[in-house]
Amino acid sequence: MNTTDKVLARIDANFADAQARWMDWLRIPSVSAQPAHAADSRRAAEYAVAQLADIGFQISVRDTAGAPCVVGHHPGPGGDVPHVLYYGHYDVQPAEPLELWTHPPFEPTLVDGPHGKRVTARGAVDDKGQVSMWLNAMRAWHAETGTLPCRVSVLIEGEEEISSINFKPFVAANRDELRADVAVISDTGMWDIDTPALTAGLRGLVYFQVDLRAANRDLHSGMYGGSALNPINALVTALGQLKDADGRVQVPGFYDGVRDISPAQANQWAALGFDEARYLRDIGMTTPSGETGRSALERLWARPTCDINGIWGGYQGPGSKTVIAAEASAKVSFRLVPGQDPEKVVAGFKRFMQDHVPADAKLSFQLFGCGAGLKIPTTDRFVQAAAKALEAEYGKAPAMIGSGGSIPVVETLLAELGLNTVLMGFGLDDDLVHSPNEKFEVRCFHKGMRTHARLLGALG
Amino acid sequence: MNTTDKVLARIDANFADAQARWMDWLRIPSVSAQPAHAADSRRAAEYAVAQLADIGFQISVRDTAGAPCVVGHHPGPGGDVPHVLYYGHYDVQPAEPLELWTHPPFEPTLVDGPHGKRVTARGAVDDKGQVSMWLNAMRAWHAETGTLPCRVSVLIEGEEEISSINFKPFVAANRDELRADVAVISDTGMWDIDTPALTAGLRGLVYFQVDLRAANRDLHSGMYGGSALNPINALVTALGQLKDADGRVQVPGFYDGVRDISPAQANQWAALGFDEARYLRDIGMTTPSGETGRSALERLWARPTCDINGIWGGYQGPGSKTVIAAEASAKVSFRLVPGQDPEKVVAGFKRFMQDHVPADAKLSFQLFGCGAGLKIPTTDRFVQAAAKALEAEYGKAPAMIGSGGSIPVVETLLAELGLNTVLMGFGLDDDLVHSPNEKFEVRCFHKGMRTHARLLGALG
Numbered sequence: 001m002n003t004t005d006k007v008l009a010r011i012d013a014n015f016a017d018a019q020a021r022w023m024d025w026l027r028i029p030s031v032s033a034q035p036a037h038a039a040d041s042r043r044a045a046e047y048a049v050a051q052l053a054d055i056g057f058q059i060s061v062r063d064t065a066g067a068p069c070v071v072g073h074h075p076g077p078g079g080d081v082p083h084v085l086y087y088g089h090y091d092v093q094p095a096e097p098l099e100l101w102t103h104p105p106f107e108p109t110l111v112d113g114p115h116g117k118r119v120t121a122r123g124a125v126d127d128k129g130q131v132s133m134w135l136n137a138m139r140a141w142h143a144e145t146g147t148l149p150c151r152v153s154v155l156i157e158g159e160e161e162i163s164s165i166n167f168k169p170f171v172a173a174n175r176d177e178l179r180a181d182v183a184v185i186s187d188t189g190m191w192d193i194d195t196p197a198l199t200a201g202l203r204g205l206v207y208f209q210v211d212l213r214a215a216n217r218d219l220h221s222g223m224y225g226g227s228a229l230n231p232i233n234a235l236v237t238a239l240g241q242l243k244d245a246d247g248r249v250q251v252p253g254f255y256d257g258v259r260d261i262s263p264a265q266a267n268q269w270a271a272l273g274f275d276e277a278r279y280l281r282d283i284g285m286t287t288p289s290g291e292t293g294r295s296a297l298e299r300l301w302a303r304p305t306c307d308i309n310g311i312w313g314g315y316q317g318p319g320s321k322t323v324i325a326a327e328a329s330a331k332v333s334f335r336l337v338p339g340q341d342p343e344k345v346v347a348g349f350k351r352f353m354q355d356h357v358p359a360d361a362k363l364s365f366q367l368f369g370c371g372a373g374l375k376i377p378t379t380d381r382f383v384q385a386a387a388k389a390l391e392a393e394y395g396k397a398p399a400m401i402g403s404g405g406s407i408p409v410v411e412t413l414l415a416e417l418g419l420n421t422v423l424m425g426f427g428l429d430d431d432l433v434h435s436p437n438e439k440f441e442v443r444c445f446h447k448g449m450r451t452h453a454r455l456l457g458a459l460g
Numbered sequence: 461m462n463t464t465d466k467v468l469a470r471i472d473a474n475f476a477d478a479q480a481r482w483m484d485w486l487r488i489p490s491v492s493a494q495p496a497h498a499a500d501s502r503r504a505a506e507y508a509v510a511q512l513a514d515i516g517f518q519i520s521v522r523d524t525a526g527a528p529c530v531v532g533h534h535p536g537p538g539g540d541v542p543h544v545l546y547y548g549h550y551d552v553q554p555a556e557p558l559e560l561w562t563h564p565p566f567e568p569t570l571v572d573g574p575h576g577k578r579v580t581a582r583g584a585v586d587d588k589g590q591v592s593m594w595l596n597a598m599r600a601w602h603a604e605t606g607t608l609p610c611r612v613s614v615l616i617e618g619e620e621e622i623s624s625i626n627f628k629p630f631v632a633a634n635r636d637e638l639r640a641d642v643a644v645i646s647d648t649g650m651w652d653i654d655t656p657a658l659t660a661g662l663r664g665l666v667y668f669q670v671d672l673r674a675a676n677r678d679l680h681s682g683m684y685g686g687s688a689l690n691p692i693n694a695l696v697t698a699l700g701q702l703k704d705a706d707g708r709v710q711v712p713g714f715y716d717g718v719r720d721i722s723p724a725q726a727n728q729w730a731a732l733g734f735d736e737a738r739y740l741r742d743i744g745m746t747t748p749s750g751e752t753g754r755s756a757l758e759r760l761w762a763r764p765t766c767d768i769n770g771i772w773g774g775y776q777g778p779g780s781k782t783v784i785a786a787e788a789s790a791k792v793s794f795r796l797v798p799g800q801d802p803e804k805v806v807a808g809f810k811r812f813m814q815d816h817v818p819a820d821a822k823l824s825f826q827l828f829g830c831g832a833g834l835k836i837p838t839t840d841r842f843v844q845a846a847a848k849a850l851e852a853e854y855g856k857a858p859a860m861i862g863s864g865g866s867i868p869v870v871e872t873l874l875a876e877l878g879l880n881t882v883l884m885g886f887g888l889d890d891d892l893v894h895s896p897n898e899k900f901e902v903r904c905f906h907k908g909m910r911t912h913a914r915l916l917g918a919l920g
Contacts, residue, residue, distance in 0.1 A: 033779035094781055100677070162779045203682065207780045216744030217560070220894040222663065222865025225795050226765035227739070227756055229749035232790075233703070233768050240700020243693070279687070284676030287819040289689035296687055305686035308693050309783050310774035315791055319493035319622045320667045320828035321554055322793060322866075323769050323894055330692075331775055333782060335685050359747045368780035405682025406782075434680040434783050 003145060004457035010140045011449050018139075018449065019119075019442065021051065022132035025090075026108040026121040032067055032091035032162045041067040041158045044090040044128075048156050051135050055142035057154065062174075064166040067091060067158030071174070074138075076151035082382075082459050083151040085180035085419065087409060088131035088187065089160035092123035093434045100436035110442075115193055117442040125440035126433045130186035130425055131156065133445060137452035149460025153180055157409070160187075163207055163369025164408055171416045182382040183413045184455070186448065188403055188425030191272065193441065196390040196398040196451070198383060199423035200376045201301055204336035205406035206345045207309075207369035210235075210353060211329045213362040219324040229360045231328040232313045238356035239330060242306050247291040249306045249334070251348040257339030261302045269297045272399060282430065301402025304373075305335040335406065338373040346370055371408030376423060382459075386422045389454035393447055424451070463605060464917035470600045471909050478599075478909065479579075479902070481511065482592035485550070486568040486581040492527055492551035492622045501527040501618045504550040504588075508616050511595050515602035517614065522634075524626040527551060527618030531634070534598075536611035542842075542919050543611040545640035545879065547869060548591035548647065549620030552583035553894045560896035570902075575653055577902040585900035586893045590646035590885060591616065593905060597912035609920025613640055617869070620647075623667055623829025624868055631876045642842040643873045644915070646908065648863055648885030651732065653901065656850040656858040656911070658843060659883035660836045661761055664796035665866035666805045667769075667829035670695075670813060671789045673822040679784040689820045691788040692773045698816035699790060702766050707751040709766045709794070711808040717799035721762045729757045732859060742890065761862025764833075765795040795866065797833040806830055831868030836883060842919075846882045849914035853907055884911070 001009075011018070030044035031037040045061045048070045052059045059072025070090070076083075095105035103109040108121035123129070141148050155178060157167050171178060188199040214231035215224075243249055261269075276296040280286060290299040299305075313328025315321035334345055346367060353363055376383065378400055390398040403423075413419040426448035432438045461469075471478070490504035491497040505521045508530045512519045519532025530550070536543075555565035563569040568581035583589070601608050615638060617627050631638060648659040674691035675684075703709055721729075736756040740746060750759040759765075773788025775781035794805055806827060813823055836843065838860055850858040863883075873879045886908035892898045 033777060033781060035778065093783075094775070094777060096775075096777070097678075161781075205682075205782070207782070209780075214745070217892070218557075218895045219743060220865065221765075221767045221769060221793060222665075222795065222863065223760070223889065223893065224743070225767045225793075225864060226750040226759040226763055227736075227748055228743055229745060229747075230767050232771050233699075233766075236696040236768065236771065237700040237703070239693075240697040243697070276687075283679060283684070283688055285674065285689060285820045287689075288687055289818055289820065290686040299686040300683070303686055305681075306693075307681045307685045307690050307784055308696065308774070309681060309781060310776045310785070311692050311696065311788065312772045312776045314768070314770035315554070315556075316770045316772045316789075317493060317554060317556070318495065320669075320791065320793070321493060321621075321769060321894070322665065322667070323553075324767055325770070328771065329776075331780065333681060333685075333780070335682060358749055360745045360749065403682065404685060405680065429683065432677070433683065434781070435678040437677075 004454060007140045007144045007453045007457065008450050010144055011136070011453060015446060018136040021136070022129060022445065023108040023119060025128045025132065026123050027106055029106045030091050030158065031094050032159045033094050041091060045070050045158060048090055052154060055139050056147065064170045066166040069158065069170055070154065070156040072154045074148050074152045076148050077460065081150040082182065083153070083180040084459060085153045085155060085178065085183045086134055087183055087185045087413065088156045089127045089158065090156055091158045091161050092126070093161050095122045097436065102437055113441070115441050115443050118439045119442065120437055120439040122438055124438050125427045125431045126438065127160065127187045129440040129445060130427070130448065133186060133426065133448035134452045137449050137456060140453055141456055149456050153178065160409065163205065163371070164412070167409060168412045168416065171412055175416060178417055180419060183419045183421040185407065185421055185423055186425045187407055188423045189427035189429065191399040191401060193428060193444070194394070195396065196394045197401045198386060198398045199403045199425065200378050200400045201338065201402040202374045202410055203404055203406050204340065204342055204371040204373040205333060205369045205408060206336065206342050207333040208349060209329060209331050209366040209368065211327060211364045212357065213327040214360060215324070215326050218326050221322040221324050224324055228324055229358055230324050231361065232325055234357050234361045235313065235328040235330060238353055239308060239332070241356055249304065251345065251352045253344055253348045254304065256344065257341060258304060258337055259339055261298060272297070300404040302337055304337050304340060306332070308332050335404065336373045338375050340373060342370045342372050369408065371406055371411055374411050376421060380420050382420065382422050385458045386424045386455055389451050389458055390424065392454055393451045464914060467600045467604045467913045467917065468910050470604055471596070471913060475906060478596040481596070482589060482905065483568040483579060485588045485592065486583050487566055489566045490551050490618065491554050492619045493554050501551060505530050505618060508550055512614060515599050516607065524630045526626040529618065529630055530614065530616040532614045534608050534612045536608045537920070541610040542642065543613065543640040544919060545638060545643045546594055546612060546614045547643055547645045547873065548616045549587045549618065550616055551618045551621050552586070553621050555582045557896065562897055573901065575901050575903050578899045579902065580897055580899040582898055584898050585887045585891045586898065587620065587647045589900040589905060590887065590908065593646060593886065593908035594912045597909050597916060600913055601916055609916050613638065620869065623665065624872070627869060628872045628876065631872055635876060638877055640879060643879045643881040645867065645870070645881055645883055646885045647867055648883045649887035649889065650904070651859040651861060653888060653904070655856065656854045657861045658846060658858045659863045659885065660838050660860045661798065661862040662834045662870055663864055663866050664800065664802055664831040664833040665793060665829045665868060666796065666802050667793040668809060669789060669791050669826040669828065671787060671824045672817065673787040674820060675784070675786050678786050681782040681784050684784055688784055689818055690784050691821065692785055694817050694821050695773065695788040695790060698813055699768060699792070701816055709764065711805065711812045713804055713808045714764065716804065717801060718764060718797055719799055721758060732757070757862070760864040762797055764797050764800060766792070768792050795864065798835050800833060802830045802832050829868065831866055831871055834871050836881060840880050842880065842882050845918045846884045846915055849911050849918055850884065852914055853911045
C-alpha cells in the first residue's frame with residue numbers, strides 16, 4: 001500500500017467526521033449580497049482558519065474593504081516540490097425565496113436521492129461543499145504523514161457571489177505572498193455522476209443595476225396617464241429591445257471579438273451526446289430559448305448572453321392601484337465569451353439604454369461585476385495531473401468541457417499572479433446552484449475528497 | 461335671511477366640529493386593496509352610519525362579498541320633492557411607499573400651504589374628505605330645519621379603489637331600494653382653487669395583473685443563460701411592444717369606437733388655457749410623453765391610455781444575484797374613453813400577450829376592473845342646479861371639464877338604476893391623490909360643504 005492509498009483509506013475511515021465539518025460550515029449564513037450577514041461572513045472565514053490551523057497552516061483572516069479573505073501557507077515536505085494555490089469562496093448566494101425550500105437553507109439536512117444521500121443547504125456545493133473536499137483531503141495527508149506532499153497556499157474569499165469586488169485589489173496588494181506554480185479551484189461540475197470533467201473555458205460577467213427615474217413622485221394614472229412619462233413603460237420598452245427576434249443582443253459592439261467555435265471543438269462537444277430535450281424537461285420547458293442556429297452546448301459555453309435577473313417598480317401588492325410610479329429598476333447581466341472586452345460591453349449597454357429611453361427619463365447605473373471570458377490550456381502539466389487523478393478515481397478519462405458560468409477570479413489569478421488554473425469540480429447539473437433546495441451528493445463529496453487526495457499525492 | 465342662508469351661517473359657525481369629524485374618519489386605515497385592513501373597512505363604514513343616524517337616516521352597514529356598503533334613507537319633508545342618491549366611498553388607496561410621507565398617512569395633520577391650512581392624510585380628499593362635505597351639509601340642514609330639503613338616499617361603498625368589484629352586484633340586488641331621480645358624487649376636482657367645475661366626461665378602466673411563468677424553479681444564469689426562457693426578458697419584450705413610437709397602443713382593436721373630439725369641444729378646452737409646461741414642471745418633467753399630435757387636455761380627457769402600474773420578478777435586493785427567475789408579473793391598466801368596449805380591450809390584451817411571448821411562457825391573467833368611459837349630459841336639470849349652486853358660492857360659472865380618471869360607479873348607476881350623475885367635486889390638481897402626502901385644502905372643504913348645502917336647498 002503506497003502513501004496515497006493509505007491516505008485514501010483514512011478518508012474512507014473518517015468520512016463521518018469530514019461530513020460533519022462540512023455541515024457545520026453550512027450552518028453559517030454567509031450571504032455576501034446582504035449587509036446584514038457581515039458578521040456571518042467573518043464567522044465563516046474564521047471557521048476555515050480553524051480547520052487549516054489544525055493541520056499545520058500559518059493562517060489568518062485578512063481584512064478587505066468588504067468581506068474578509070482567508071490566507072494561509074503550508075511549507076510542505078521541503079525540497080523541489082510544486083507550490084499549489086488552492087482558491088475557494090465561503091460566501092453563498094441569497095437563499096430567497098425562502099418559502100420554496102423544503103428544509104431551512106441554513107440547517108443542512110441529509111436526504112435520500114437517486115444517487116444515495118445528499119446534503120441540502122445553501123452553499124451545499126457552491127462553494128463550501130467543494131472547498132470542504134480539499135480541506136479534508138489535506139487533513140488526511142497531514143494525519144497520515146505529518147505534512148502535505150507539496151507546498152500549499154490557500155486563499156478563500158467571501159465575495160465571489162457578488163463578483164469578487166474587493167478580491168482583485170487584495171490579490172494585487174499581496175502579489176508576492178500569493179505567488180505559486182498553479183491554482184486549483186473546485187467550483188465547477190462533472191459531466192454526469194459517473195463521468196468526471198475538467199473545465200477548459202469560462203464565460204465572463206458584466207452585471208448592472210439600472211434605475212430609471214421619471215416624475216418627482218408617484219402619480220394618479222387617471223390624472224397623468226397619457227401625458228406623464230411612465231418609468232416602468234419606459235424601462236420595459238428599452239429592455240424589451242435588448243434582443244432581436246433571433247435572440248441576438250442589440251448592444252452596440254456586443255459581438256466584437258466573439259469567434260465561432262472550430263469544427264474540431266464542435267465535433268468534440270457533439271460527441272458528448274448532450275441531451276437538450278432532457279435538460280429542458282428537467283426545468284419544465286420544451287423549447288430552447290436562445291440564439292437561433294446554435295447548438296445547445298455552443299449557446300452555453302461559447303456564446304454571450306443577456307439576462308434580466310430582477311425587475312421592480314410601482315405597485316406590487318394584491319389587487320389594483322392606479323398609480324404611475326416615480327421610478328423603476330432592473331438587474332441586467334451579460335455572460336461574456338473569450339474575445340469580448342467587458343469594458344466595451346459596459347459602455348455599450350449604457351449607450352443602448354440612453355438611446356432607447358425618452359428625454360425625461362433619468363438613468364443611473366451601478367456596476368456589480370466586470371470580468372472577461374477565459375480559455376484554460378488543457379496541455380498544462382497540472383491540468384494533465386488532475387486528469388490522471390480523476391481517471392484513477394473514476395476509471396475513465398474526464399470530459400474537457402466549457403462552462404456557462406463565470407469565475408472571474410481565474411482571470412484575476414492569471415492577470416495578477418501569472419497563474420494557470422485547474423478547474424476540477426464535482427457538482428452535478430441538478431444541484432440547484434443559486435436556487436432553492438441547493439444540494440450536493442454525498443457520493444460526489446466523497447469521491448471529490450479522494451480525487452483531491454490523489455492530486456496532492458501526484459504533485460508531491 | 462332665507463333658510464339656505466341660515467344653514468350656511470350654521471356651517472360657518474360649526475366649522476371646527478365638521479373638520480374634527482372629517483379628521484376622525486381619516487384615522488381609520490380603510491385600505492381596500494390590502495386584506496389585512498378588512499376590519500378597518502368595517503370600522504370606516506360604521507363611522508359613516510353613526511354620522512347619518514345622528515341626523516335622522518334609517519341607515520345600516522350592509523354586507524357584500526367584499527368590503528361592506530353603507531345604505532341609508534331620509535324621507536325629507538314629504539311632498540313633491542326630488543329624490544337624490546348621494547354616492548361616495550370610504551376606502552382609500554394603499555399608502556405605500558410610507559417613507560415618502562412627511563406625516564404618517566393615517567394621522568391627519570393640519571399644515572400650512574399657499575391657500576391657508578390643509579389636511580394631509582391618505583383619503584384627505586379621495587374620498588372621505590369629499591363625502592364629509594355633504595355629510596356635514598346634511599347635518600347643518602337637519603340642525604336648522606329638523607329635516608332635509610329633499611328626499612335623500614346614501615350609498616357609500618368600500619371598494620372604489622379596487623374597481624368596485626362587488627358594487628355592481630350589490631346595486632343590482634337592491635335595485636328597488638336604491639331608485640332615485642339623480643345621483644350626486646363628489647369625487648372629482650375643480651379647475652383651480654378659484655374656479656369651480658362640473659365633470660362631464662370620465663374615462664373607463666381595465667386593470668390586469670399578468671403573471672408569466674417559465675422554468676419550474678429559479679435557475680443559475682451561468683448554467684442556463686442563453687438556453688432557458690427568462691420570464692423577465694419575455695415579459696418586458698411583450699410589454700415593451702404595447703405602444704409604438706408615437707405612443708399608440710398596439711392591442712388589436714384598441715381604438716375601435718374612439719372618436720376624435722368635435723371642433724367645438726376642442727375650442728372650449730383650448731379656452732380653458734391649460735398650462736401644460738407648468739403641469740409637467742410640477743411633477744419634475746419637461747416633455748409630454750403621450751400620443752403625438754394630440755393636445756394635453758385631449759390626451760387626458762378624450763384619448764385612451766395604457767400604463768404599467770407595477771412590475772416585479774427575480775432578485776430585487778442589494779448587489780447582484782445571477783439568477784434566472786421562474787416567473788415575472790406586472791399590473792397593466794388601460795384608461796378608456798366613451799365608445800370603447802371594455803370587454804373587447806380585455807380580450808385584445810390577452811391576445812396581444814399570447815401573441816408576443818415565446819412558446820414555453822405560461823401566462824395567467826387576473827382582471828381587477830372593467831368599466832367603460834362615459835359622457836354626462838350637461839343639459840340635465842340637476843346638472844344645471846349644481847352649476848347654479850357653484851356659481852352662487854364662487855361668483856363664477858363652473859368650467860365643464862373632462863376627467864382622466866375613472867368612476868366606474870357612474871356607469872353602474874346608469875345601467876342598473878337609470879340614473880344620471882352630477883359630478884361636483886372640490887379637489888385640486890396638486891392634492892397628490894394616490895400619492896404620498898395626499899392633502900385637501902381646508903378652504904375647498906369649507907366651500908364644498910357650503911355648495912352642497914346650497915344644492916340641497918335648491919333641490920327642495
